[in-house]
Amino acid sequence: MRVVAKFGGTSLGNGERINRAADSIATAIEQGHEVTVVASAMGNTTDELLEEIEYDVDEEDRAQIVSMGERTSVRMLKGALSARGVDAIFLEPGSEEWPIITDEYGEVDVEETTKRAHALAGQLKDVVPVITGFLAQDHEGNVTTLGRGGSDTSAVMLGKYMDADEVVIVTDVEGVMTGDPRVVEGARNVGEISVDELRSLSFRGAEVVAPSALSYKADDLGVRVVHYQHGDLLGGGTSIEGQFEKLIDLEETRLACVTIAGRAIRNSPGILGDLATMLGDEDINIEANSSGMDSLTFYVDAAEADEVEALLHDAVVSDDTLSSITVEDDIAVVRVTGGDLPNQSGTVNEVIDPIADAHIDIYDVITSATSVSVFVPWDDREQALELVQSVF
Incomplete structure (x- = not known):
């Protein structure tokens, strides 16, 4: 099975959690699955970097600054995988094999991104690519971003264009819950939810999967949300079903x-x-x-x-x-x-x-x-x- 696993900032929040993430990836590889990894910035790094920008800055410089969190995460995770004997590479904007390309308007260039994603997918039998989430690159090589929640978008987009079987969003919740467990007692995992239902919840404040990511969800592409403590990339959590149709x-x-x-x-x-x-x-x-x-x-x-x-x-x-x-x-x-x-x-x-x-x-x-x-x-x-x- 071909899997894209996205690890959110909380799931990479410290060395212990990075080790847990690497263990789950290594286990999936040992079971014969092809895995691509998308990594968010560790913890609240992106927000902290943005807070430190107390001066006028153009978009190119801002993108370079906020990219540092994801760039650190992929290096940390790649190192943890190598320590487990997994042949991994990290990819960031500027890398020769970088897959996500945007046009002059900042929109994803679907044709070029699809071509690059297919080429990357052809290497999955030999290597695990660890890719910076949230970031993209334009045709001139400049760093661009996919907006808030962009790591989710990176993962589901790559899942679609790499012909993956499933995208797994690893985060700090058990999946989609019946209510906010911090507010209501007895909140439980719903197990399965339609993409339409989740999109509506996401636009009204549910912080599970970024709404922009769900636009890339195809009917034959599985998407699941699991807790980082679960330890298994291939089961549990909440399954997101269906696709959008206009x-x-x-x-x-x-x-x-x-x-x-x-x-x-x-x-x-x-x-x-x-x-x-x-x-x-x-x-x-x-x-x-x-x-x-x-x-x-x-x-x-x-x-x-x-x-x-x-x-x-x-x-x-x-x-x-x-x-x-x-x-x-x-x-x-x-x-x-x-x-x-x-x-x-x-x-x-x-x-x-x-x-x-x-x-x-x-x-x-x-x-x-x-x-x-x-x-x-x-x-x-x-x-x-x-x-x-x-x-x-």
Whole structure:
């Protein structure tokens, strides 16, 4: 099996942890697997280096400075592997076999990176490359970076372009947990999670795998997250399943927009949950919801609009924080879904601008980490869909 193993800063935080990492790599090699290693800076080295830059510095100098943490890590890890009889080399920007190349815009040059990654993969039967994470190199040989969380991106990208079977993210958590174990009791490893679910969690604060890395996840590329104390690169942790696909979808169901107004809504904890629970108790599905300073909106199946209005009207009458309810029928929703959407500046405008330019009313725009949903009049749904399809 061909594996890319990425070791985070915490997993390389001291000599003992570097030895533990080297042991796990050596064990995988002894079992006949091909291993490529991606190493982050030890501990908090990168943050510490950035904090010491108390002067104006250009991007080239900044990249050189922050690269020192990763450059140290690969040398330490290569040495530990050599001490175990493993034939290893370290690669950093400037190395002849360096794989990750960026263009003049700082974006990954896919063609050149793929070519170099394939060439490196051809050597895996004889050597273990230990590669600096987070860093890249442009065509002129200058050091560039892949942004925060870039070591994860390096690993999954190389896993894809080296035709690896699996990428293992070695970090300081047991995998993806049901909640933050530092905050909630009884948090446990979920064992398996979809790439869409994890992407949404990552963009909302879950520090497990960098969102940019997941864009490189292919369906046939396994990705797992394991704790550095686990010691086994080939099992345990949380498995990340699936891949992103960009989809442009027109919801077949005719929707209704139910809006409740109230000047005190923004200062009323729990009111959204209370209203949603009322609908859930009657087995009414909420397709989407949005909120403003003094209003809450639920999108529901148009066939259930009258029942929803009656239920929520009772809440309006009984709750002094609410003032009125209204319903707009005959609404459609066009959704654009894709894992790379958050990496593309102006995506929301690309979706809504052609609809607005066609003078189609837009009732609402709701975004998530992986999707943009636009609510338009039912009679304009086909035209709205065609306009969005023409962009993507």
